[in-house]
Structure formats: structure tokens, C-alpha cells
Amino acid sequence: MNTFANDITHRARLLAVAQPESGKWLNALPTPSLGTLMSDESFRAAVGLRIGAPLCSPHLCTDCRLPVDKYGHHGLSCKKSAGRFIRHSALNEVIRRSLVTANIPAVLEPRGTSDVDERRPDGVSQLPWRNGRRLAWDVTCVDSFALSNVISSSTKAGEAARKAEEEKRRKYDYLANEYDFEPLAFETSGVTGPACLKFLRELGRRLKDATGEARSYEFLLQRLSIEIQRGNALSITSTVPRSDGLNAVYFVL
Numbered sequence: 279m280n281t282f283a284n285d286i287t288h289r290a291r292l293l294a295v296a297q298p299e300s301g302k303w304l305n306a307l308p309t310p311s312l313g314t315l316m317s318d319e320s321f322r323a324a325v326g327l328r329i330g331a332p333l334c335s336p337h338l339c340t341d342c343r344l345p346v347d348k349y350g351h352h353g354l355s356c357k358k359s360a361g362r363f364i365r366h367s368a369l370n371e372v373i374r375r376s377l378v379t380a381n382i383p384a385v386l387e388p389r390g391t392s393d394v395d396e397r398r399p400d401g402v403s404q405l406p407w408r409n410g411r412r413l414a415w416d417v418t419c420v421d422s423f424a425l426s427n428v429i430s431s432s433t434k435a436g437e438a439a440r441k442a443e444e445e446k447r448r449k450y451d452y453l454a455n456e457y458d459f460e461p462l463a464f465e466t467s468g469v470t471g472p473a474c475l476k477f478l479r480e481l482g483r484r485l486k487d488a489t490g491e492a493r494s495y496e497f498l499l500q501r502l503s504i505e506i507q508r509g510n511a512l513s514i515t516s517t518v519p520r521s522d523g524l525n526a527v528y529f530v531l
């Protein structure tokens with residue numbers, strides 16, 4: 279990474295860590311039964327990404343053979359990274375379960391919203407969400423530090439997620455008549471898009487109404503934040519050649 283790229287990457291990181299939602303995983307009580315216990319690897323990767331520490335030895339990505347520098351950021355945007363798909367599913371499941379807890383049954387991968395799979399939203403509610411209309415949502419987690427996003431991320435935190443939300447709205451415009459569509463864009467740095475944050479506040483309020491737990495919103499953000507960090511760790515470690523195992527990934531902490 280040249281000096282300029284290094285500077286804007288660190289600027290993007292600093293802007294992101296100043297956003298409260300990016301560090302919610304730090305506030306979670308590590309409890310296995312609640313799914314809030316992070317593995318040592320996930321925790322190390324999350325801390326390293328947050329403070330800008332080198333995470334691994336430079337190597338070639340085992341998935342796509344592109345070079346991975348010492349910060350390991352390539353894994354966060356590698357098109358072949360397994361971590362991205364697992365994180366996408368995990369974030370969706372947190373949203374679905376939270377809706378169910380808030381007495382709004384919801385399903386993932388709904389049939390019948392579109393004949394084209396690529397234009398099917400990630401989930402829909404089975405009861406009305408707002409103004410008599412059901413909820414449809416679609417999750418994405420874009421990499422704050424990818425070449426295509428880092429200029430935006432270094433200008434304003436959450437800018438890459440905001441753009442991703444706009445794209446989602448255009449893509450799912452066909453749902454507008456029947457559903458209340460919410461684009462839920464997160465970033466690998468942990469920040470969220472404005473529409474996503476607004477939706478999460480509303481979901482947190484409804485969770486509080488349903489359960490009486492005043493910290494529902496906080497707990498929701500913590501669970502999502504942890505899933506983002508788990509996905510980051512998996513994305514980074516999956517670039518390491520298997521023959522080297524995780525020994526090839528060293529942490530400077």
C-alpha cells in the first residue's frame with residue numbers, strides 16, 4: 279500500500295471508529311448462550327482493524343491469488359471470501375429473530391416477491407410493519423476500505439453504506455407499492471447507513487415495547503456489530519493458505 283493509500287485508509291478508519299455503532303461489540307457482555315462470545319481470532323482481528331495494527335504477514339490470497347498486505351484488508355472485499363456470505367446470513371438472521379421477538383413474524387428468502395432470484399429481497403415480514411404494509415429488507419455489508427469505497431469512507435463515515443442503500447432502493451423499487459422496503463447497509467468498519475440506523479432504532483423501540491427490556495436497542499446493535507466483526511475475521515483468515523494454517527497470521531497486539 280503506497281503512502282497516499284495508507285493515509286486515506288487510516289483516515290477512513292479513524293472516521294469510522296468515531297461513530298458510536300462501530301464499536302458496539304466492545305460493550306457486549308461475552309456470553310456463549312446469547313451468542314455474544316467472540317472467539318480469540320475474531321476479537322484480535324476486530325481490535326487490529328479498529329486500531330490500524332498489522333494483522334498478518336504479506337501473502338497471496340488463497341482464494342483469488344491477489345496480494346494481501348500486512349493489514350489484511352484484501353480479505354474484507356475479496357469476491358471469493360467465504361466470510362462475506364456467512365456474515366450476510368448471520369446479519370439477516372439477527373434481523374429476522376429480532377422482528378419475531380417484536381411480535382412481527384418474518385421469513386428469509388421469501389418466494390413470490392419476484393420471479394428473478396437476484397431481485398428477491400433477503401426477508402419480508404408476514405404482518406404489516408408500517409402504514410398497513412409489510413416490511414421487506416435487504417442486507418449488504420460493504421467494505422469501507424475497498425478501492426471503490428475508501429475515498430468516500432475517508433471523506434465521511436458511512437458514505438459507502440449510504441451509497442449502497444441508494445443502490446438497493448433503486449434495485450427494489452418494484453416492491454414499493456406493496457412493501458415498506460428498508461435497505462440495511464453496514465460497513466466492515468462497523469458503521470451503518472442512515473436508513474439502516476433509522477430502521478434499527480425503530481426495531482429497537484418495538485423490541486423494548488414487546489419485552490420490557492430498556493436496553494433492547496443497545497443489545498440489537500451489539501449483536502449486529504459482533505456478526506460484522508466475526509465476518510471480518512473469517513474473511514481475513516480465509517485468505518491465508520491452509521497449509522500454513524493460522525500460524526501464518528500473526529497479530530501485533
Ligand SMILES: [Zn+2]
Nearest residue numbers: 339341342356
Ligand atoms: Zn482474494
